[in-house]
């Protein structure tokens with residue numbers, strides 16, 4: 210914030226005649242029909258993200274209206290402005306490629322335009338991470354508001370919600386137990402309201418993480434998109450942004466080493482999306498905060514899974530909200546949390562949790578004495594196949610596969626995978642390990658290709674899960690015994706590139722390792738003469754390829770992350 214100026218005067222360009230610049234800006238603002246009195250108030254920007262390609266943001270207009278109402282009621286001038294919007298399923302080659310674009314857009318528009326605080330409205334998977342990354346770098350007082358989860362649909366007496374049930378029904382259709390007529394019916398019943406996916410996928414995980422960090426108002430993460438309380442939360446977020454102009458609390462005071470660790474605890478207790486690790490790493494990285502894998506695993510081993518939602522458990526986000534939501538979860542996790550973190554309201558977590566808990570539905574949010582699982586949902590792996598790390602969602606995997614060794618069946622890229630996975634002649638058995646190469650950040654923007662389908666002939670024979678390994682991501686709504694985010698990725702010469710059909714691979718969740726059982730000399734021989742896949746030569750994709758970091762660094766652009774602080778500083 211520029212010292213001594215607020216509202217529309219903020220950041221006035223000064224090419225010699227500052228008064229003329231002010232006169233021009235006010236005159237142009239008058240053309241929007243705003244009264245002079247209101248023009249001299251502080252300004253709250255509203256980063257809005259409606260798009261005809263983003264169903265999850267369908268409710269954006271009414272949310273913007275409600276935030277504006279809150280801003281006006283608190284005595285400031287609301288100014289909505291657009292940024293890039295990312296609708297998960299409509300982007301090619303993958304929404305992940307555009308998260309950093311949206312983060313840059315958000316950061317730059319917050320800084321370039323005259324506002325004293327900002328409300329960020331996002332929802333779909335990549336949008337909240339992008340907004341938090343941009344806000345962390347801009348470091349102007351900010352409130353994160355989410356669009357909220359979808360409500361479920363109904364199909365033949367069963368509740369349906371995107372997108373775990375999308376996958377469940379599609380797997381049955383592939384296996385021949387659901388016919389074409391029924392899958393067509395299901396198509397119209399999976400995503401039936403405004404809002405984000407109805408389960409604890411990436412969008413919901415990131416909404417909960419935003420609240421755990423202290424960047425959203427308490428109790429707002431899980432309110433269904435169509436619930437009237439969602440509009441009340443939006444109005445309150447507008448008021449909160451105006452209060453932030455007074456208190457001057459910035460994202461860098463809220464997103465700290467301690468609040469990031471709290472967010473990891475929440476991620477574990479939710480058994481949340483694997484993608485959230487990449488996003489949280491990127492958000493933290495904007496402020497120089499690092500999460501060592503050892504610390505990540507320590508938190509995972511200490512934190513029980515308490516929330517019983519799909520894709521791992523039973524419930525939907527609407528149940529989580531009705532069960533008490535994040536307030537109930539944070540109270541249950543209290544002994545494990547750093548309580549001296551600060552939120553956007555200027556309260557410590559201890560103060561926030563002093564208020565008595567409301568009623569909690571223990572079928573959905575368990576007590577820590579009766580957890581869904583005694584350990585967290587996600588683990589970080591290392592080993593000769595992933596020297597810089599990989600991720601495994603143990604909560605969504607088959608325990609019998611935790612300690613396994615098998616023969617690799619290798620796909621060299623996305624095209625090879627789609628060409629051969631269902632080939633009846635593919636030499637593959639139920640105990641083999643499927644390996645996908647060249648689907649990491651450099652090669653392909655890191656699409657959600659890590660959920661390799663079970664080869665059709667095995668699916669039809671009743672095989673439901675196999676160990677699958679790749680440098681890709683998977684959807685937060687997916688499940689299976691899947692090793693993801695292998696780093697370094699194949700396209701930059703990681704050992705994943707050296708795997709050949711028939712190699713032995715060993716997975717050990719107990720030891721937190723994934724190893725390629727091939728002699729190092731043989732791996733080196735295979736990698737001799739390695740050539741990376743051709744890189745794009747122009748535009749955003751060329752910038753992406755040149756500067757994107759690997760998954761353990763958050764897949765941010767290397768020039769956007771902040772350097773880690775010196776060990777002495779206590780962030």
Ligand code: FES
Nearest residue numbers: 265297333406412
């Ligand atoms: Fe937007 Fe799932 S597609 S949250």
Ligand code: MG
Nearest residue numbers: 334411684685
């Ligand atoms: Mg998703």
